[in-house]
Amino acid sequence: MSHSAYQIGMGILCLLLLTTISCTKDKLSNPTDKILTEAITTIAPNSTIDDFILPYSSDLDNLPQDPNNKLTATKVNLGKMLFFETGLALDALHELGEGTYSCATCHVPSAGFMPGAQQGIGDGGLGFGNKGETRTKLFNYTEEEIDVQGARPLSLINVAFTKNTSWNGQFGGNHNNIGTEYLWSEETLTEVNHLGFAGIESQNIEGLHLHRMVVNKPLMDEYGYTPWFNAAFPDVPYEERYNEVTAALAISAYIRSLVPNQAPFQRWLKGDRAGMTESQKLGAVLFFDKAKCYLCHNNTALNNADNFYAIGVKDLHEAGAFNTTENDRRNLGRGGFTQKEEDLYKFKVPQLYNLKDGGFYFHGSSKNSLREVVEYFNKGESENANIPNNATSNLFNPLNLTTEEIDHLVEFLENGLFDPNMNRYVPDEVLSGNCFPNNDPISQIQLGCD
Numbered sequence: 001m002s003h004s005a006y007q008i009g010m011g012i013l014c015l016l017l018l019t020t021i022s023c024t025k026d027k028l029s030n031p032t033d034k035i036l037t038e039a040i041t042t043i044a045p046n047s048t049i050d051d052f053i054l055p056y057s058s059d060l061d062n063l064p065q066d067p068n069n070k071l072t073a074t075k076v077n078l079g080k081m082l083f084f085e086t087g088l089a090l091d092a093l094h095e096l097g098e099g100t101y102s103c104a105t106c107h108v109p110s111a112g113f114m115p116g117a118q119q120g121i122g123d124g125g126l127g128f129g130n131k132g133e134t135r136t137k138l139f140n141y142t143e144e145e146i147d148v149q150g151a152r153p154l155s156l157i158n159v160a161f162t163k164n165t166s167w168n169g170q171f172g173g174n175h176n177n178i179g180t181e182y183l184w185s186e187e188t189l190t191e192v193n194h195l196g197f198a199g200i201e202s203q204n205i206e207g208l209h210l211h212r213m214v215v216n217k218p219l220m221d222e223y224g225y226t227p228w229f230n231a232a233f234p235d236v237p238y239e240e241r242y243n244e245v246t247a248a249l250a251i252s253a254y255i256r257s258l259v260p261n262q263a264p265f266q267r268w269l270k271g272d273r274a275g276m277t278e279s280q281k282l283g284a285v286l287f288f289d290k291a292k293c294y295l296c297h298n299n300t301a302l303n304n305a306d307n308f309y310a311i312g313v314k315d316l317h318e319a320g321a322f323n324t325t326e327n328d329r330r331n332l333g334r335g336g337f338t339q340k341e342e343d344l345y346k347f348k349v350p351q352l353y354n355l356k357d358g359g360f361y362f363h364g365s366s367k368n369s370l371r372e373v374v375e376y377f378n379k380g381e382s383e384n385a386n387i388p389n390n391a392t393s394n395l396f397n398p399l400n401l402t403t404e405e406i407d408h409l410v411e412f413l414e415n416g417l418f419d420p421n422m423n424r425y426v427p428d429e430v431l432s433g434n435c436f437p438n439n440d441p442i443s444q445i446q447l448g449c450d
């Protein structure tokens with residue numbers, strides 16, 4: 001049978017069996033597709049490539065969620081506004097900061113929901129640039145007064161697939177944090193874990209306070225969000241319906257829906273074998289085989305929700321960031337929270353989609369391109385003077401990749417795992433009518449709001 005006759009035959013067979021999707025999936029005409037399918041199924045938890053297919057953002061039932069915060073469309077819609085609402089920024093330390101920042105100031109959509117800079121600056125920051133890269137300290141705030149942390153903000157893309165949040169996993173009263181109850185304190189900001197919510201919900205309840213935001217009934221009336229809260233929380237008693245807790249639950253619902261399901265790798269997994277280029281496929285094969293990335297990045301979002309690892313990267317104070325030093329508790333990773341020797345220098349394994357827009361990699365922003373990241377893993381050697389090589393994970397080793405292999409792996413990370421349409425998760429406007437994600441005078445000009 002000739003090639004085209006074979007294809008027609010297969011096409012008719014597919015129609016006959018009404019199983020077009022599985023027929024497309026089985027049509028492995030390109031040898032790389034076959035090799036990649038084998039590489040993935042070999043390591044996938046359920047031995048199928050479906051293990052890495054992300055649900056659609058509208059498929060709320062299939063997005064990982066907190067049983068105490070069931071996902072609904074009305075919660076997601078409200079959260080989509082509040083996340084960007086600079087009108088909540090009313091607990092600023094100085095008047096000049098009031099109404100100028102939002103969650104999206106440090107989690108900028110066009111920078112992969114990261115700050116677009118080595119460090120995020122909330123209250124006490126000025127400017128935006130194109131995607132956060134020119135934001136600096138506002139002159140009348142001291143370094144100690146600005147809202148900054150001693151680690152680069154994590155991306156919120158695919159955050160639904162994490163369990164305990166922050167680089168050290170300290171948030172959430174569930175999962176890895178069971179047994180750490182005695183450590184949940186005001187001092188470490190983890191008292192919130194006692195409320196019994198999952199990591200994302202817990203972190204966001206604390207986050208609204210930490211990032212100096214205000215939610216109450218008069219303010220929600222003023223902006224027009226009250227009916228949105230009524231729609232999202234009909235079962236919550238009136239007196240408890242309009243505050244930082246419900247706002248945090250809505251924001252959590254929204255960020256849980258930030259799924260990059262239009263990325264080439266996702267299209268490929270769902271059966272569109274032309275969805276990835278040959279180079280991206282070869283990079284993916286390396287990821288799931290020779291380059292051993294899957295040993296740690298093996299959850300649905302190519303993150304890891306269960307284990308923390310030491311890979312010896314530099315801390316943020318070495319990049320010359322604000323208000324962080326070599327004594328920052330964050331430098332100790334998971335050990336800084338659990339106080340256990342065996343957890344020292346171990347950090348969360350982040351998700352890997354839409355990273356190329358961010359421009360700063362690892363918790364200490366020590367790398368500026370995904371090529372530098374891959375070269376770091378290829379060398380397999382600690383760059384942090386406090387973390388000798390024998391203190392890094394035994395899964396972190398030299399890889400001996402060739403230059404060509406590095407090219408393919410970088411291409412997979414940069415473009416194979418890149419959803420070009422994340423703007424669908426950004427609202428056209430927020431109800432206050434304010435500029436967003438930032439609303440200081442310089443950002444207003446740069447964002448075209450003036």
Ligand code: HEC
Nearest residue numbers: 103106120121122147149152153154165166167207208211
């Ligand atoms: C000043 C910058 C800044 C602002 C503003 C900010 N964040 Fe963050 N965010 C961070 C940093 C830094 C981290 C990582 C902190 C750490 O691990 O120690 C983070 C981490 C997170 C995480 C954990 C992600 C994960 O995978 O573990 C969530 C969720 C989050 N932020 C949500 C929010 C929400 C919601 C808001 C608005 C209420 C917000 N952030 C405002 C800087 C910021």
Ligand code: HEC
Nearest residue numbers: 291293296309347348349350361362363373377393395396
């Ligand atoms: C030993 C476990 C382990 C292995 C193996 C591993 N990673 Fe990671 N990866 C991590 C951890 C942990 C981090 C976060 C480290 C930090 O910032 O402190 C990370 C961070 C990253 C980041 C930066 C993400 C961000 O938000 O800054 C990228 C990109 C990445 N890894 C890609 C890869 C690739 C590609 C491979 C294979 C060559 C790989 N990783 C192998 C554990 C691992």
